[in-house]
Amino acid sequence: MDVTIIGCGYVGLVTGVCLAHTGHTVRGVEKDAKKLKMLLSGECPIFEPGLHDLLRETQQSGQITFTDNVKSAVKDAEVVYLCVGTPPKADGTVDMSFLEGAGKEVCDALAELNTEFLTTIVVKSTVPAGTNRKLHNFLKQQTKANVAVVSNPEFLKEGTAVADCLRPDRIVIGGESPEAFRMMRRLYDTLVEQEENFITMNWESAELTKYAANSMLAARISFMNEMTILCEHYGADVEDIRKGIGSDSRIGPAFLRAGCGYGGSCFPKDVAAMEHISKHAGYDNLFVNAIQTVNKNQKKRFVDKIQEKLGRPIKDATIAVWGLAFKADTDDIRESSAIDVITYLLERGASVKAHDYKGMDNMKQLFGDKVEWCADPVTAAAGADAVALCTDWPQYTTLPFRKISATMNMPIIFDGRNCLNRDVMRENGFQYYPIGRPPVEQHLRLKQRV
Numbered sequence: 001m002d003v004t005i006i007g008c009g010y011v012g013l014v015t016g017v018c019l020a021h022t023g024h025t026v027r028g029v030e031k032d033a034k035k036l037k038m039l040l041s042g043e044c045p046i047f048e049p050g051l052h053d054l055l056r057e058t059q060q061s062g063q064i065t066f067t068d069n070v071k072s073a074v075k076d077a078e079v080v081y082l083c084v085g086t087p088p089k090a091d092g093t094v095d096m097s098f099l100e101g102a103g104k105e106v107c108d109a110l111a112e113l114n115t116e117f118l119t120t121i122v123v124k125s126t127v128p129a130g131t132n133r134k135l136h137n138f139l140k141q142q143t144k145a146n147v148a149v150v151s152n153p154e155f156l157k158e159g160t161a162v163a164d165c166l167r168p169d170r171i172v173i174g175g176e177s178p179e180a181f182r183m184m185r186r187l188y189d190t191l192v193e194q195e196e197n198f199i200t201m202n203w204e205s206a207e208l209t210k211y212a213a214n215s216m217l218a219a220r221i222s223f224m225n226e227m228t229i230l231c232e233h234y235g236a237d238v239e240d241i242r243k244g245i246g247s248d249s250r251i252g253p254a255f256l257r258a259g260c261g262y263g264g265s266c267f268p269k270d271v272a273a274m275e276h277i278s279k280h281a282g283y284d285n286l287f288v289n290a291i292q293t294v295n296k297n298q299k300k301r302f303v304d305k306i307q308e309k310l311g312r313p314i315k316d317a318t319i320a321v322w323g324l325a326f327k328a329d330t331d332d333i334r335e336s337s338a339i340d341v342i343t344y345l346l347e348r349g350a351s352v353k354a355h356d357y358k359g360m361d362n363m364k365q366l367f368g369d370k371v372e373w374c375a376d377p378v379t380a381a382a383g384a385d386a387v388a389l390c391t392d393w394p395q396y397t398t399l400p401f402r403k404i405s406a407t408m409n410m411p412i413i414f415d416g417r418n419c420l421n422r423d424v425m426r427e428n429g430f431q432y433y434p435i436g437r438p439p440v441e442q443h444l445r446l447k448q449r450v
């Protein structure tokens with residue numbers, strides 16, 4: 001089928017490349033000149049495992065092309081995806097300006113089309129309940145073209161986005177046009193393994209499904225983060241509890257890992273949006289309020305613990321922050337816990353040396369020369385009074401810890417992702433503070449600070 005993607009960011013590019021890989025003809029429209037230039041020259045503007053290879057393959061075969069011209073891109077399209085950002089505004093409401101802008105451009109382009117065939121507009125962006133219906137009514141007023149709007153919320157996870165897109169747990173389509181539903185079913189034919197995983201519903205249910213999914217996942221993480229307080233008080237191990245409850249088939253094991261708070265472009269924004277749409281509906285959503293409070297506190301508690309256990313004043317201490325991306329396998333730092341951790345550390349007078357495998361350039365734009373940027377984690381730790389690990393990059397688990405311990409001013413590691421091995425920490429002479437797990441506290445041969 002002929003498909004146009006408006007907005008080639010994380011969601012749009014992955015969707016476009018995967019649809020091209022499954023045999024559709026895809027045109028991607030991107031307004032950011034720098035990103036478009038990269039795409040046109042075969043470069044991938046984001047880091048996402050497997051994406052670059054698929055991009056190269058589909059571009060070379062001509063299955064996917066890129067442009068900044070909406071009009072030419074939608075001319076032959078049967079399906080037009082809107083994949084633009086819907087970031088949070090300062091008051092927690094959703095900034096709809098990119099979606100409105102893209103919708104208007106598509107509408108103007110469609111108005112010039114002279115065909116009775118249906119064009120399906122697919123809203124992949126995460127939007128408040130009621131948005132798709134409004135867009136449908138708006139398009140019906142603005143154009144005589146035969147269009148139908150469907151909501152198709154995206155559930156991909158950065159870091160595994162390509163696999164998530166090619167093997168989705170389910171595909172949710174919201175709308176009211178049977179013809180558009182059939183078109184979407186045909187478009188996703190190779191991705192639907194079981195018929196019950198292609199789920200159709202009305203617009204509002206699809207929109208709320210996305211917010212409900214992310215709020216539920218954020219709640220599970222926050223519940224476990226809250227458990228860490230009890231664990232630390234009573235000497236329990238949150239990892240044992242995770243296994244103990246995750247093996248219950250009614251609960252399941254996913255999204256139960258405690259840490260120094262969740263981040264990313266989706267959970268914080270979607271939980272905040274849930275709070276706002278609840279207010280709009282006239283009630284105070286106590287549940288989502290609690291999720292946000294717990295997450296905010298968890299990031300601060302992590303730095304409080306660093307301050308408490310450091311064994312010297314935090315003012316003028318040097319802390320190495322390992323991991324800046326909001327999770328491993330991505331360069332995305334949006335709402336990453338490391339942003340809060342570095343901010344708190346700097347506010348309390350510490351110096352920060354930072355390292356990440358992919359997210360360093362993005363983080364430099366936020367902190368500039370307030371932070372010392374290090375090419376590798378060993379250099380970051382050298383001379384530091386402690387390491388604060390904020391992202392679970394697997395590479396951090398296999399570092400030369402003996403050497404690191406010898407070159408640190410004080411060998412202390414605060415593991416905000418519970419990803420290091422406590423025996424390895426003990427054997428290499430570290431004080432080790434995971435989250436909600438018993439620490440390793442052993443005699444430190446503290447070096448004299450100069």
Ligand SMILES: NC(=O)c1ccc[n+]([C@@H]2O[C@H](COP(=O)([O-])OP(=O)(O)OC[C@H]3O[C@@H](n4cnc5c(N)ncnc54)[C@H](O)[C@@H]3O)[C@@H](O)[C@H]2O)c1
Nearest residue numbers: 007008009010011029030031032084085086102125126154
């Ligand atoms: N990133 C995720 O993991 C994820 C997962 C699920 C859902 N979502 C949702 O998907 C949507 C997109 O998220 P994202 O992370 O891909 O955003 P993004 O910021 O990475 O990408 C959006 C892209 O759209 C482009 N753009 C904006 N207006 C345009 C226009 N008029 N024409 C052409 N291009 C335009 C921007 O330049 C940008 O490249 C958001 O609503 C988000 O909440 C994101």
